[in-house]
Amino acid sequence: MKIKESIKNIYLWLRCILFNMCFVFTFTMRRKTFSETTIKKIMVIGLTRIGDNIASIPTFKAIKEHYRGAELVVLTNNYNKDMLEDVGLIDRIVILKRNSLLAKIKLIKRLRAESFDLSVDLTCDYTFIPTLWTYLSKAKYRVGYNIYGRGFLFNKAVKHSKGHMHVIDEILNIVRSIGLDTQNKQPRISVSPKAGEIVRQFLAQRDVGGNDLLVGIQPGGHYPTQCWLKDRFAAVADKITEKYKARVVLIGSVKEAGLINQLKNNMINEPIFFLNQPLKNLIALIQRCQLLIGNNSGPIHIATAVGTPTVSTMGPTIPGRWLPYGENHIIICKDLPCMPCNNGYCKLKTHDCMKLIRVEDVLNAVEIQLSKILKQRSTISSEA
Numbered sequence: 001m002k003i004k005e006s007i008k009n010i011y012l013w014l015r016c017i018l019f020n021m022c023f024v025f026t027f028t029m030r031r032k033t034f035s036e037t038t039i040k041k042i043m044v045i046g047l048t049r050i051g052d053n054i055a056s057i058p059t060f061k062a063i064k065e066h067y068r069g070a071e072l073v074v075l076t077n078n079y080n081k082d083m084l085e086d087v088g089l090i091d092r093i094v095i096l097k098r099n100s101l102l103a104k105i106k107l108i109k110r111l112r113a114e115s116f117d118l119s120v121d122l123t124c125d126y127t128f129i130p131t132l133w134t135y136l137s138k139a140k141y142r143v144g145y146n147i148y149g150r151g152f153l154f155n156k157a158v159k160h161s162k163g164h165m166h167v168i169d170e171i172l173n174i175v176r177s178i179g180l181d182t183q184n185k186q187p188r189i190s191v192s193p194k195a196g197e198i199v200r201q202f203l204a205q206r207d208v209g210g211n212d213l214l215v216g217i218q219p220g221g222h223y224p225t226q227c228w229l230k231d232r233f234a235a236v237a238d239k240i241t242e243k244y245k246a247r248v249v250l251i252g253s254v255k256e257a258g259l260i261n262q263l264k265n266n267m268i269n270e271p272i273f274f275l276n277q278p279l280k281n282l283i284a285l286i287q288r289c290q291l292l293i294g295n296n297s298g299p300i301h302i303a304t305a306v307g308t309p310t311v312s313t314m315g316p317t318i319p320g321r322w323l324p325y326g327e328n329h330i331i332i333c334k335d336l337p338c339m340p341c342n343n344g345y346c347k348l349k350t351h352d353c354m355k356l357i358r359v360e361d362v363l364n365a366v367e368i369q370l371s372k373i374l375k376q377r378s379t380i381s382s383e384a
Contacts, residue, residue, distance in 0.1 A: 012126055012148045019149025032155050034178050038117055039067050043094075043137055045121040045130040045144075046076035048086065049222070050279075051322070052300025053080050054305050055167045056122055057187040060089040062172060062180045063120070073114070075133065081281035083302075086190045096133070111137040118143070124160070124170050126150065143178055164320040186326050187305040190347055191287050195280040199288055202281075206247075206272050213246040213374075216286060216308075217271075218294030219263055220256040223344035226295050228313045228354050228362075230259060234266035235359045236293065236366065241269040244370055249274050249285065251299055290373050293366065300324055309373065311365040315353040316341045328372075330365040332357055 042063060047053055053076075063072055073092045074084055081093050097103065111133075119137050121144030123130045125343070128150050134142045135153040143156040151157025158177045161170070168185050175181070200210075208214060217237055221227040237248045248269070251259040254276040274285055286292055286299060287306040294300050295313050303310045305322045312324060314333035318340045323331060333339075334356045338348060346353075363365055 001278060012245060015126075015128075016149040019152050022152040023149070029142075029153075029155050030157065032141065034156065036067075036179070038140075039070050040116060041071045041116050041118075042067065042073065042364060043111070043114070043116040043119045043134075043139060044072065044074045045119070045123065045134055046074045046080060047122050048080075050080070050083065051168070051301040052122075052124075052171075053083060054172055054187045054189075054298075054301040055325075057089070057189070057305065058168050058172050058185040059098065059120075059122065059175055059180050060087060061184065062175050062182040064089045064179045064253075065182055073116070075111075079279065083189065083283065086192055086280070086283065088188075088190055108136045112132055115140075117141065120144065120174060122152070122171050123147075123150075123180065124167070129178075137292060137375050143174060147175060153265050164318050166323065167321050168325055170321070185196050187301075189283060189305040191284045191306060192239060192271070192280045195278070195284040196287075198281055199284040202274075202285075203272075203288070208247050208272070213244055213370075214249060214289045215240050215244075215246045215370075216249050216274075216289040216292040216294075216299075217263075218251040218292065218297060220259055220298040221295040224335045225316045225346055225351065225354070226297065228295055228315075230263045231266045232357075232359045232362070233365075234263050236362050237263075238268050239359075239363055240366060240370075244374075246290075246370075247272060249289070251282070251285070251294075252276075291366070291369050293362065296322055304329065309369050311369055313354065313357055313362075315339075316343055316346070318342050328369070330369060332361050332365055 042140045047056060071091045073094060075092050075096050076084060078095050081095060084090055088134055103318050116137055119134045119139030119142045121130045121134045124145060126148040131144060131150045134144060138191050142154045144154045144204035145160045146157035146159050156177055158174055217233055219230055219233045222277045240246050241248055249272040250260050257275055283302055286302050286308050289308055292303045294307050296317050300310050300312045304326050309328035310324050311330045314331050319333055334353055336353055339353055
């Protein structure tokens with residue numbers, strides 16, 4: 001890991017030197033004045049991961065609030081298309097596939113034919129490929145972060161703050177640089193009626209009715225350091241089942257099937273499995289849950305966008321950057337000298353940021369959340 005990290009750092013610094021030299025040859029682009037009166041068609045280079053796309057929704061909102069008559073087109077991968085279709089702010093989605101060079105050339109020609117007035121790259125790290133797509137689109141004005149020199153192809157190369165702001169603000173700062181913003185930064189996604197019906201039938205087949213208490217548990221994460229211990233998730237699941245008579249649904253991708261099975265093997269009570277489902281169905285299921293418990297990952301951020309309360313663990317991730325946005329969310333995090341390291345592996349080889357989170361810590365948070373939820377249900381029932 002240390003060798004790979006060193007190689008990456010050397011590459012980034014060498015690239016930074018090379019790209020900064022290129023700034024000399026592209027400085028005339030940055031002398032171009034941004035004319036917002038001519039903006040009729042906008043392309044946004046979307047992000048790769050679910051949580052990043054959730055955090056991008058306020059930026060889409062800022063663009064559409066400012067340019068009400070303009071067409072907003074998002075370039076994204078096929079997986080995120082399902083979610084972005086239900087955001088309600090995007091006029092059209094163009095799929096970027098991992099295919100042949102010839103297909104990419106055709107896509108470049110298609111993008112150029114669109115004659116975009118503005119292109120916004122939402123990338124908040126050193127990745128260069130999105131910058132290249134922005135440039136190759138030949139949009140009249142191009143905006144994005146200048147990280148490790150990647151901004152030399154933008155008309156507006158935005159300085160990237162090193163502060164620990166929330167990722168929603170980090171992404172919004174890209175369009176704030178050209179005068180766009182929104183007052184309401186809460187991400188929102190609509191649930192597809194078709195997906196909602198699929199989930200209703202899925203649960204009905206497992207004897208879960210509309211009034212049953214349903215709690216989702218999502219034990220996976222992008223990096224091992226983000227994941228709480230599976231046997232402790234199992235203990236929480238059993239306690240919830242026994243104390244609240246809740247039905248527990250285990251959520252995971254196809255890559256997490258092994259993890260989900262291990263968790264199930266540690267449980268006394270039989271859970272429901274919701275594995276490798278289309279993203280639209282996952283969104284519908286999370287909205288149906290009264291509570292979602294998990295690690296800091298995409299499903300937790302989906303919950304923030306559909307109004308489902310959460311209890312989540314926070315390990316090495318920078319807390320202020322990736323807190324679930326909005327109300328009704330409880331984060332469990334241990335204050336350690338090594339945190340937040342923001343690494344995908346534990347340099348100390350202890351993983352204490354997760355190991356020190358006890359089952360009781362999570363159950364106490366669950367108690368707070370479910371007490372409020374059950375009180376609300378009782379009030380609604382008595383008023384009916």
